[in-house]
Amino acid sequence: MRVFAIGATGVLGRYLIPLLLRGGHEVTVMSPGGRLDTLPDGVRRVRAGLLDPDTPERLRALLDDADVVVNTATAIPRDFAARGAWQENTRLRREGTLVVAEAVLAAGTPALVQMSVTMAYPDGGDRWLDEDEELDTCPTRAVVAAPVAAMEATVRALPTDRVAWTILRGARFVGPGTGQDQLRRQLREGTLRGPCGGREFVSMVHVADFAAAVVAVVENPRPGAVFNIADEPLRIAHYLSGLAAFDGCPPPPATAEAPLDVVSHRVSSTAARVELGWWPAHGIWPLRDLDPEKT
Numbered sequence: 001m002r003v004f005a006i007g008a009t010g011v012l013g014r015y016l017i018p019l020l021l022r023g024g025h026e027v028t029v030m031s032p033g034g035r036l037d038t039l040p041d042g043v044r045r046v047r048a049g050l051l052d053p054d055t056p057e058r059l060r061a062l063l064d065d066a067d068v069v070v071n072t073a074t075a076i077p078r079d080f081a082a083r084g085a086w087q088e089n090t091r092l093r094r095e096g097t098l099v100v101a102e103a104v105l106a107a108g109t110p111a112l113v114q115m116s117v118t119m120a121y122p123d124g125g126d127r128w129l130d131e132d133e134e135l136d137t138c139p140t141r142a143v144v145a146a147p148v149a150a151m152e153a154t155v156r157a158l159p160t161d162r163v164a165w166t167i168l169r170g171a172r173f174v175g176p177g178t179g180q181d182q183l184r185r186q187l188r189e190g191t192l193r194g195p196c197g198g199r200e201f202v203s204m205v206h207v208a209d210f211a212a213a214v215v216a217v218v219e220n221p222r223p224g225a226v227f228n229i230a231d232e233p234l235r236i237a238h239y240l241s242g243l244a245a246f247d248g249c250p251p252p253p254a255t256a257e258a259p260l261d262v263v264s265h266r267v268s269s270t271a272a273r274v275e276l277g278w279w280p281a282h283g284i285w286p287l288r289d290l291d292p293e294k295t
């Protein structure tokens, strides 16, 4: 298939693109920055951002012969709490997704796979969160959840008889190059503070496993479906102490200062396992550094 991947030069793209190439797909990647040069040989590259003024018109022409668009564009801030940190990501989710939706409709692209995040679910405590759960409307988390809801609404508005869209809600990525590296570093340095209690659930997925879910949908479109893509959830305290043990460090001391989003997300990925035949093959622990070319 001819796959047009937007924003696939990042953490996910590093696993996704080799997987698509190995599946025999023709791949074009569009992104705005300098990382296009890091893509493997055989990938067509387009330097453009979804928020560039000329992109709406350009994208329609670029999608002329695409069988499927995979939208993985994101601009997650490094420092979540910094002033205006989420602005670019919010624009990308609200305005950028609209650009993609209008372009696939205008170009007649048959399918769209849109990445989303389980981070937008509300605090579920010990309750399992499946795809029927409403996204969070709590005002204190609006900066995170509202743009995700808007992004998904834009995709859902596409008529499935014209664009076979699927939304994949990914849990927190782990594996090389993800936030897990930073947590491990903080644990080794003893600078990480554990959440008080740590009984909240955290849901994660190895980025290589998430890439496999994307490819599964590219190859077998599931029009109008939304899937959670997550490994088995853990309580935060178990995760942090397990991660510390992996590097031979003591678990972080309990304190009121939480290193992770303390919203409890016990995410169910039963639908993906049953309907896509997807399975988290790599687990969540950093047992080895995977070579993206060989996963």
Ligand SMILES: NC(=O)c1ccc[n+]([C@@H]2O[C@H](COP(=O)([O-])OP(=O)(O)OC[C@H]3O[C@@H](n4cnc5c(N)ncnc54)[C@H](OP(=O)(O)O)[C@@H]3O)[C@@H](O)[C@H]2O)c1
Pocket: 006, 007, 008, 009, 010, 011, 012, 013, 030, 031, 032, 033, 034, 035, 036, 048, 049, 050, 051, 052, 071, 072, 073, 074, 075, 076, 092, 096, 115, 116, 117, 118, 169, 170, 171, 172, 173, 174
């Ligand atoms: N990270 C997680 O824990 C996580 C969890 C679940 C789901 N997801 C989803 O998975 C997808 C990929 O995430 P990731 O971790 O791979 O992100 P990433 O490493 O930050 O990569 C972001 C990608 O988006 C591109 N991008 C940035 N601004 C853009 C713009 N204006 N127009 C088009 N592309 C733009 C970047 O291009 P440049 O290289 O040119 O800057 C890069 O290719 C996202 O949709 C994200 O929401 C992530």
